[in-house]
Structures are given as structure tokens and as C-alpha cells.
Amino acid sequence: MKSAVGFAKNTSWSLIFADFKEITKARLSVSVVFSSIAGYFLGASQIDLVSVALLAFGGYCMVGASNAYNQVIEKDLDVLMNRTKNRPIPSGRMSVNMAMAIAVALTLLGILALYILSPKTAMFGAISIFLYTSVYTPLKTKTPLSVFVGAFPGAIPFMLGWVAATNNFGIEAGTLFMIQFFWQFPHFWALGWMLDEDYKRGGFKMLPTGKKDTGTALQIILYTIWMIVISIMPAFGFTGRLHLSIPAAIIVLLSGLVMLIFAFRLYEKRDNVSARRLMLASVTYITLIQIIYVLDKFGHTLF
Template structure:
């Protein structure tokens, strides 16, 4: 076989794989899997590695499906924005038919795998895909309230792990849900601030009241404070079996205050650089807090 043909085949396979990764947003999907796994570890005493594997795989398919459906729906608006115009669908590197096939396969596989853990886990997985695809995505061009709706599927993964481990949605899962729910407002509004002009071009309303001003940052600060409070409530033993030590609560609070610091800075400066720092500190928060909780649990 001609080496040029082999090279071309390798290149095209690489391009196909790269497009597939972009369509399903592999990086984001893995971060969601990470929080599901953390939720699972918080709930169990003895790790069932097969269940953990099924949860990770099912969760990955679930988020991949949501992202693929989202990009099919937003193909035309993605073409307008710099950040998204090079995605596989706006550039026609991938057809809608192929994207739809991937999205449907991922949905069916994800829900089936989660169902094999227990029906409740599958139900929450299905709700997540439905809300993200059928409610959040269309609402983005209608109202800033889209962020509230989008925060629901975005907050499901953390508690999904708990439900997978215990087969019940109780106060513990509720708290895990609330932590990730309130976290999303400062996180998404920081992105909304940075991408304001781009979103406006595409007709998306992503900031509260759709204005880039101090009022928007006041909302960011308000939700960051609520997020911090909800994150440390488990120290009071008000959240069922989900409990943290005082030292853990202090560490979690400090991480939240670090985020709050950039929120306050953004309120003063209204500059993109502070919005970017807020966004990065929010990613640090949602990465470290589940790890801190899990470490705390296993040190009990």
C-alpha cells in the first residue's frame, strides 16, 4: 500500500476523531463524569468498581448526547460566533445526519447503561438530556432565565452518583444537587460576560437582564454567597448521611471566598480580565470541592 495513502488515511481518521471529540465535547463530558464518580464515592462504604464503571460510561454518553443535540440545534448560530464557528457542523465537516445518529446512539446507550445500575439513575439521566436539549437550548435566544433551566441538568451529575450508589434521592443527593446548581450562576455568567458581544451577535441572552453591568455582577456575588453557604451546611449535620468536618468546611469556604473575591473585583472594575479570573476560580472550585468532600469522607 502506498505510504501516502496510509498517511492520508491516518490524517482523515485523526480529523474524524477530532470532530467527534468536538461534537460530544469530550473534555466537558469527562469533567461531568468526574463529579458523578465523586457523588458515588460520597455515598458508599464499599466501592463496587463495576457500578462505578457503568456510572462513568453512562454519564459520559449522557453528556455527549446533550452536547451533540445542542450543536445540531445551534448549527446556524454556531457559525456566527468566533468561539464555535469551527465546530464540525457549521463547517460542514460533519453532516447533521451523522451528528444525529451519534446523539441518538449516545442517548439510548447512556440511558440503558444507567438503567442497568438502577431505574432512578436512568430517569435523572433522561431528565438531564431532555432539559438541556429541549428546554435550555431553545430558551437561550428567548430569555436570560435559560441559565436557570440549564443549571438543572448541569447540577444533576454530582447527585447522580449518590442515586447510583443508594437507589434513592434523599436530602444528601439534594444537597449535592444544590451545590452544583448554585455554582453554575457565577460560572456561566462569567462566561456570559466574557462572550457578551459574541452571544449578542447570535441572539443569545446569557447575562441576567441581558445587560453587561454592575447589576449582573451583583447577581453573581449573590449566588456565589449562596453557593458557599450550601457547600458548608453539611458541617451542621443537617444533610443526612452527608457530613463534613469543621476543618473541611473551612477549606471549602475559603475556596468559595476566593471565587467571591473575583466577583467583588469584577463589580469594581467591570473588566474582562476579572471575569476571566472569576471563571477560572469557579472551575478550580468545582474541581477541588468534590475531591475535598471525598477525602473528608474517607478520613472519617
């Protein structure tokens, strides 16, 4: 009997944990934390593990809070889409009040953790939540420009790590911001292309032309080119303390060109398979270049 009760409790806790991961979009939140830590490593003259822990915890809380607020706001629309109808709120597994409590708690904990690092870090974290929930989320059903607005909070994590390490926002942090800013357009438009029919069920306007056409594909190519240009700029001495060796820049350039090839294939074929391949290539690209940047700083012998 006791073992049955224990099993039930364990199952209950596992379900609660699963819903917490879903309401905070754990995979997305972890990828954002990864970006922030990469930015911290690039900015830090000396690695402090306590600061890294605070950045990781605060970063997860801020992204998790944004996602929880988003799911509260879009609960009635999530019911309409196949990819979101089983989320905790529309499925009935979590109440709106509980989701709001989680969002508020994560906001307070995240701002506190980032404030301990520096007030500027906390400020940028708070700006990110505000833009994501109060500007980007409402615009998603009104205009494709929502992706442009959403690119601002989405670009903060990489540069947030630099600000956390240096307590300074300059050309270095701005460059990291711009890399992730331009990256988001091919990434999210590829995702929007794949899920266009589902997004339309919820009334979301995600593609720049509103259609899966050559106009959208062309814009994806153009933003990918800008992303590549910004990504290799640190190799030319224009970005302050943010440096990139020529061999590392070549690897970044080649990685970007691979992603550009996938963008051209989407322009040529205009199908969901090509969009999915571009989306996966974009995820690989942003992760790879962040690793290359960090390795280039700490392990010059590798390049």
C-alpha cells in the first residue's frame, strides 16, 4: 500500500515538473542560458562560478517568466493550434492563476539574481520580459512586424552575458546583440514557414509577406547575409575588446555560408522540408559560432 502511495506521489511530482518545463519552455530557456553564458565568457577577464550560476539561474527565470506570461495571454489561441493545444493551460492541467503565480515568482527571482550581478544586467532582463509580453505577444495577431519587435528581446541574451561580466554596454555587447538579432529572422521565418497553417488557425501573422512565397524566401536570404557579415566583423578590429582570429572567422564564415545555402534552397523549392532544414541549420549555426567565439578567446592554439 505504501509503495503504491509513494509511486502515486512520484508520478504526481513528475507531472508537475513536466508542466513546469512546458510552461517555461525549458529547451528554449536552456538555449538562452547557453547564449548568456557564452557572452559572459567572452566579456569576463576572470571566470567567477558564482556569477555564472547567478546568470544561469536569473536567465532561466526571466525566459521562463516570459514564456509563462505568453501562454497566459494566448491561452484561448493555443486551443486552436495543434502544436499548442496540449500545453498546460489549454489542456486544463494548470490554472491561469497558477501560471501567473509561476510567472510572477520567476520574474522576481530572475530580476533579483541578475541585480546581484549588476543593475544593468537586471535592467536588460526586465526590458526583455516587458518587450516580449507587452509588445511582441499582442502584435503577433496584428502584423508580421511582430517578428521584428520580438527580435529585440530575443537578441538580448548573448549580450546580456557580456554586460553581466563587464557591467558595461558598448560596441562589444552591441555586436553580440546584432549577431543574434539578425539570426532570428531566418530562424523564425523558417519556423513560421513550417507552421504557417497552424499559425493561421490561431490568427498569427508570422511571415513577412503573409505567404510562403519568393518574397518571404528572399528576405530570409538577405537577413542571413547580414547575419554573416555581423558575425565576422570582430575579425577586423571594429568591435573593441571583442576579437575573432582570422582562422576562427573563416570557420564562422563557412558555417554561415552553409546556412545561406539552405536559405537559397528554400527560395528555390519553397516547401516545408527546405524550411525545416534551414531552421535546424540556424540552430546549429548560432550554437556553433558561440562555441567558436569562446574557444577562440580561451584556446587560440585550437585555431
